[in-house]
Amino acid sequence: MNSLAPIVVFTYNRLEHTRQTIDCLAKNELARESELHVFSDGAKNHDEYNKVKDVRAFLKTITGFKSVVIHENDVNQGLAKTIIGGVSKIFESYDKIIVLEDDLETAPYFLQFMNDALHTYSPKEVWSVAGYSPHIHIPDSYKNSTYMVHRNCSWGWATWKENWDRTDWEVCGFDVFFKDKKQRALFERGGNDLSIMLLKQQQKQIHSWSVRFNYGAFKHNLPTVYPTKSLVKNMGVDGSGTNMKRSDKYSVDLCLNKVDKVAFCKASSFDYRIESGFKRFYNTSMLRKCINWFKTQVYLMKLYII
Known part of the structure; x- marks a missing residue:
């Protein structure tokens, strides 16, 4: 395959998780042909320093890839800032990218799928590619190997420079959007938590x-x-991850079988049965929905008062 996307892994202080993530990646068929970039965030405090130091010592031993480049932050930037800055830096030299965090176990054909998807679709028809898929019902009559939904995935994903560059990280015009109930409903096609x-x-x-x-993606x-x-x-x-509590809801079995030719669905093809099941998976509980409704009303009242 020509022009493989570089792999970018973001790490912090979890040595064993990082080791497992890298070991799984190295077992992928395309690993030895792929460039690996690892971003290591700085320690938050003195207690975290040795943990970060241990992770960085391991990173220097990584083999099994075409090349390995380690990027170390001198100070702690936090996950969001590190990812935005790191991905933006890689996109200075590449037009597509595959991204993982330090707690993800990948199937042996993960890289193959991600690269195939990046070559199959264009940034004008698809926003990003997901590697993780939640445990939802896929109808027996559905013959494709992929499906389209209106929610990105942060657990093993890929995208193109064009889409990354046109992301508004400041979310300009947020208040106008939030006042519009129909716009909020459209944004929540992938889950009412959005x-x-x-x-x-x-x-x-x-x-x-x-x-x-x-x-x-919504815009x-x-x-x-x-x-x-x-x-x-x-x-x-x-329970060890940033923004992630202990839960079995997101547990899945990895697909270990090789598919010689993935049946990619059309970018404009949406299956309402899959869309509905996907949305239900991410929808909040009734209690949380009521709490969120109240928070929404409070914010809207402030907007109209101002």
Whole structure:
């Protein structure tokens, strides 16, 4: 395959998770032909220093890739800032990219799928490519190996420079968007948690690059393509990850079977059964929905008062 996308892995202080992530990647068929860039964030405090130091010592031993480049932050930037800055830096030299964090176990054909998808679709028809797929029902009558939905994935993903560059990280015009109930409903086609998550981001209650990237997809009306069988498993659901509590909801079985020719669906093809199941998977509980409704009304009242 020509022009393989570089792989970018973001790490912090979890040595064993990082080791597993790299070991799984190295077992991928295309690993030895792929360039690997690893971004290591700086320690938050003195207690974290030795953990970060141990991770960086391991990073210097990595083999099994075409090349390995390590980028070390002198200070702690946090996950969102590190990812936005790191991906932007790689895009100074490349036009597409595959990204993982340090708690992801990948299937042996993950890199093959991601590169095939990047070559099959264009940034004008698809926003990003997902490696993880939640445990949702795929109808027996559905014959494609992929499906389209309106939600990006932060657990093993890929995209193009064109889409990254047109993402508005400041989310300009947020208040106008948030006042529009129909626009919020469209944004929530991938789950009713998205609008409130974006609100929390704008209020600095959370620091999420992903929800802002998803808002970019919404503004350009472009979907993310997912595999019907997950090629990524998140080890961070053990409670050790940033923004991730212990949960079995996101547990999946990795697809270990090689597919000689992936049946990619058309970028304009949406299956309402899969879309509905996907949205239900990410929808919040009734209690959380009520809490989020209240927070939404409070913010809207402030907007209209101002």
